[in-house]
Amino acid sequence: MSLTLIEARARAADLSDLAYAVHLDLREPGQGHFGCRTTVGFTTASGATFLELTAATALTVTVDGAEIDPSYDGTRLRLNGIGAGPHEVVVDARLPYVTDGDGMHLMTDPADGATYASAYTGMDVAQKWFCCFDQNDLKAPFTLTVDADPAATVLANGRVTDHDDGRWTFATTPPIPTAMTVVCAGPWHSRTWSHAGLPFGWHARASLAADLDRDFDELRATTQACFDHYATLFEPPYAFDSYDQAFVPGQNWGALETPGCVTYRDELLPRGRTTEVQRGSRTTTIAHEMAHMWFGDLVTMTWWEDTWLQESFADYMGYRVAADACGRTDAPLRRESQRKVTGYDADRRRSTHPVAPRAEDVPDVDAAAGNFDMISYAKGNASLHQLVVWLGDEAFLRGVNTYLARHRFGNATLADFVDALDDASDRDVRGWVQEWLRTSGHDTLRVHDGTLVRDGARPHRVGVAALEPSSGREVARVVVDVPAALPSWAGLAVVPNAGGETFARLELDDASWATVAEHLSAVEDALLRAVLWSTAFTRVQTRTLGEAAFVDLVTTQLPREPHWLLVDAVLTRTVGRVLPLRVPASDVLDVERTLAAACLLGLGHADDPELVAAWASGLAATTDDDALLGRWLDGDAPLELTPTLRWAVVHRLAELGHADVELVEAERRRDESVQGDLGAARALAARPTAEAKEAAWAAASAPEVDNRRFEALLAGLWSPRQADLVAPFVGRYLADAPRWAARGQAFARTVGRAFPGVPLSGAQVDGLRAALAGDVPAVLRRSWEDQLDDLVG
Numbered sequence: 001m002s003l004t005l006i007e008a009r010a011r012a013a014d015l016s017d018l019a020y021a022v023h024l025d026l027r028e029p030g031q032g033h034f035g036c037r038t039t040v041g042f043t044t045a046s047g048a049t050f051l052e053l054t055a056a057t058a059l060t061v062t063v064d065g066a067e068i069d070p071s072y073d074g075t076r077l078r079l080n081g082i083g084a085g086p087h088e089v090v091v092d093a094r095l096p097y098v099t100d101g102d103g104m105h106l107m108t109d110p111a112d113g114a115t116y117a118s119a120y121t122g123m124d125v126a127q128k129w130f131c132c133f134d135q136n137d138l139k140a141p142f143t144l145t146v147d148a149d150p151a152a153t154v155l156a157n158g159r160v161t162d163h164d165d166g167r168w169t170f171a172t173t174p175p176i177p178t179a180m181t182v183v184c185a186g187p188w189h190s191r192t193w194s195h196a197g198l199p200f201g202w203h204a205r206a207s208l209a210a211d212l213d214r215d216f217d218e219l220r221a222t223t224q225a226c227f228d229h230y231a232t233l234f235e236p237p238y239a240f241d242s243y244d245q246a247f248v249p250g251q252n253w254g255a256l257e258t259p260g261c262v263t264y265r266d267e268l269l270p271r272g273r274t275t276e277v278q279r280g281s282r283t284t285t286i287a288h289e290m291a292h293m294w295f296g297d298l299v300t301m302t303w304w305e306d307t308w309l310q311e312s313f314a315d316y317m318g319y320r321v322a323a324d325a326c327g328r329t330d331a332p333l334r335r336e337s338q339r340k341v342t343g344y345d346a347d348r349r350r351s352t353h354p355v356a357p358r359a360e361d362v363p364d365v366d367a368a369a370g371n372f373d374m375i376s377y378a379k380g381n382a383s384l385h386q387l388v389v390w391l392g393d394e395a396f397l398r399g400v401n402t403y404l405a406r407h408r409f410g411n412a413t414l415a416d417f418v419d420a421l422d423d424a425s426d427r428d429v430r431g432w433v434q435e436w437l438r439t440s441g442h443d444t445l446r447v448h449d450g451t452l453v454r455d456g457a458r459p460h461r462v463g464v465a466a467l468e469p470s471s472g473r474e475v476a477r478v479v480v481d482v483p484a485a486l487p488s489w490a491g492l493a494v495v496p497n498a499g500g501e502t503f504a505r506l507e508l509d510d511a512s513w514a515t516v517a518e519h520l521s522a523v524e525d526a527l528l529r530a531v532l533w534s535t536a537f538t539r540v541q542t543r544t545l546g547e548a549a550f551v552d553l554v555t556t557q558l559p560r561e562p563h564w565l566l567v568d569a570v571l572t573r574t575v576g577r578v579l580p581l582r583v584p585a586s587d588v589l590d591v592e593r594t595l596a597a598a599c600l601l602g603l604g605h606a607d608d609p610e611l612v613a614a615w616a617s618g619l620a621a622t623t624d625d626d627a628l629l630g631r632w633l634d635g636d637a638p639l640e641l642t643p644t645l646r647w648a649v650v651h652r653l654a655e656l657g658h659a660d661v662e663l664v665e666a667e668r669r670r671d672e673s674v675q676g677d678l679g680a681a682r683a684l685a686a687r688p689t690a691e692a693k694e695a696a697w698a699a700a701s702a703p704e705v706d707n708r709r710f711e712a713l714l715a716g717l718w719s720p721r722q723a724d725l726v727a728p729f730v731g732r733y734l735a736d737a738p739r740w741a742a743r744g745q746a747f748a749r750t751v752g753r754a755f756p757g758v759p760l761s762g763a764q765v766d767g768l769r770a771a772l773a774g775d776v777p778a779v780l781r782r783s784w785e786d787q788l789d790d791l792v793g
Contacts, residue, residue: 018140052127056093099706103128111207116186182258229325257292288318304368312380336530343378382503399424465498472519564610647679685716714754752783
């Protein structure tokens with residue numbers, strides 16, 4: 001049962017003086033359940049309330065020392081007639097382990113047989129591992145003890161105060177929201193140190209020890225650089241007593257900002273070698289999650305309409321601090337070519353919403369799940385970037401620090417943030433907020449008769465570049481407030497938003513676009529090239545640019561692109577979105593061959609190892625030269641194959657029909673890790689036979705399939721070049737997905753992301769429309785509606 005806004009407001013008004021003490025018994029994971037005792041203290045004004053606890057068995061409840069017969073429906077534990085005033089409730093229960101990352105996730109590592117039990121939280125998830133008032137604005141101090149295997153290490157929000165014979169005791173935290181609690185238990189490989197008077201640590205599964213050791217110096221330096229930089233930006237100090245970070249199995253988010261112990265998908269600790277693409281992404285993520293220590297953990301949104309107060313800020317700060325503190329000069333390129341374009345995608349869909357919707361537009365937690373989208377992340381990030389450009393950094397930070405100081409350890413809303421910014425500046429902040437944060441959609445910038453104009457009403461301050469048509473060389477740039485008269489640039493190609501200062505679609509005139517199409521790779525400024533590639537992505541998505549013309553742009557310009565990040569971004573976008581969404585099934589093979597030829601050309605010109613890696617990855621995704629891929633597996637490759645790239649090669653060989661069960665099994669034995677296990681599952685599912693597809697479907701349909709295996713199986717099953725072969729499974733997916741999605745919000749998102757990655761026929765699109773007319777869980781419905789808009793938009 002999804003908590004509603006009305007219920008949350010009533011309960012927040014009724015309760016006060018909350019505190020939790022939780023004891024977990026994780027010693028016998030083989031039983032499928034774990035023991036949990038929650039002691040929660042609170043004061044109620046009404047004398048009646050309810051706690052949340054999901055799927056509990058062996059339940060006993062005492063109120064102020066007296067056992068009661070609980071009113072429990074599987075999710076809510078109702079306490080009626082307990083009387084106004086202070087109470088202590090003790091709830092003992094057995095709770096199920098999960099395999100979908102949505103609760104106490106249990107995983108056995110195939111590399112060494114080690115078991116890990118990790119409680120990841122988020123919306124409506126804390127209640128799956130302890131009894132609580134599961135809403136943001138009922139923050140409370142949290143005390144934890146855990147009984148675990150004596151060989152295990154346990155991580156949590158607080159600092160360890162005692163550890164003896166498998167029992168771990170943690171210090172009581174400051175007030176935190178239930179959605180930000182965490183426990184991670186297992187034989188972690190740990191690297192610890194002290195900095196700024198606090199204990200720090202990085203942790204990973206024991207089988208990833210060598211990979212953590214390989215990257216530890218970098219991870220430590222990144223952590224300290226971010227921590228020290230935030231100390232210069234934010235006046236309130238870091239509020240918690242330790243800072244652990246763990247690469248964990250089964251995490252559904254890229255990372256989760258649980259205070260004192262941040263968890264990351266362990267895919268962010270790659271095996272073998274960490275590429276610059278991976279390093280840059282990981283650095284930005286580390287900076288993003290640390291920003292949440294202030295935006296989300298110190299000050300928490302009151303209700304889910306203000307998701308942006310956490311995610312937009314952390315996303316903006318992640319890119320900013322990765323560049324300013326960690327020297328990631330590629331961070332702005334990443335923001336423009338990878339992140340912001342997803343915001344443009346989201347803003348064109350029917351599901352678009354204001355960055356800051358009103359509370360009444362988010363009536364319950366299920367509806368709120370949809371707002372963890374690229375409006376709240378990418379568009380919110382870009383909006384804050386424009387706010388800083390428009391307002392000035394000094395005034396922005398002054399307002400931010402006022403906001404953080406006023407609401408320290410509490411909850412806040414958009415109104416609270418606007419009040420703080422308004423106090424810090426004499427500009428019309430309230431007007432800016434109304435236009436940028438309270439309305440959906442984005443403006444279009446274009447040049448008309450020598451004037452930069454906008455289709456829309458938002459204020460924009462942007463750079464405008466002029467390019468020489470015969471060479472693409474930049475000859476001038478100005479910064480203006482839109483609308484604005486431009487200098488006399490007759491005969492030049494004019495590009496607004498040249499530094500990616502704002503969030504707006506660019507409508508280039510025909511002559512300017514012709515210059516881009518001919519000379520994009522020759523533009524000297526890499527950030528401007530990123531803006532232009534983003535514009536190309538938008539044009540093909542909106543059908544302003546046909547898929548053939550887009551592929552021609554990629555094949556003529558990308559092989560000469562000097563920056564590895566842009567090569568990776570363009571190839572990833574082209575293969576992952578343009579191919580399945582815009583290329584007819586009958587043209588897929590020809591387009592793949594054209595892209596593969598471009599990758600070979602780029603690879604032949606590449607002398608930078610990171611460029612080699614980017615081109616090799618693109619070639620592994622597009623070539624049909626099985627002999628070349630076979631030579632790569634035999635050691636004759638342009639670079640040392642990382643496990644990730646090696647499995648990409650195996651997957652492509654399987655997709656082409658040149659990797660049988662024996663070859664895949666040999667590779668799995670060569671790589672007896674989680675990645676190897678999932679890589680083999682994906683490769684076997686990719687084989688172009690009906691039998692292989694049926695086997696993959698059966699495995700993905702198993703009731704207890706874990707989230708990672710489900711992702712791998714469906715990723716292998718769908719192939720744009722196999723559209724005819726997998727056509728029957730499109731209908732089966734539409735029929736079965738609602739049942740799969742009933743497992744919970746997180747798994748529903750996983751099911752939605754597994755949407756058929758193939759060109760769909762008109763009849764199949766009509767099938768999607770028909771499915772949406774039926775009973776579809778809210779999270780999956782949102783995903784499918786977005787897919788439909790992307791297909792037909």
